Amino acid sequence: MSFFWLRLVxxxxxxxxxxxxxV
Structure with missing residues (x-):
């Protein structure tokens, strides 16, 4: 789960x- 969150961030x-x- 932590890895997934890290990747998302x-x-x-x-x-x-x-x-x-x-821009």
Whole structure:
């Protein structure tokens, strides 16, 4: 479960970073 959450958080951060980079 922890691993799954960690992965989800990382993916979410990655998406946010991409969005910020694009803007």
């Amino acid at each position: 990382i993916d979410n951060r990655k998406k946010i970073w991409q969005s910020t980079c694009v």
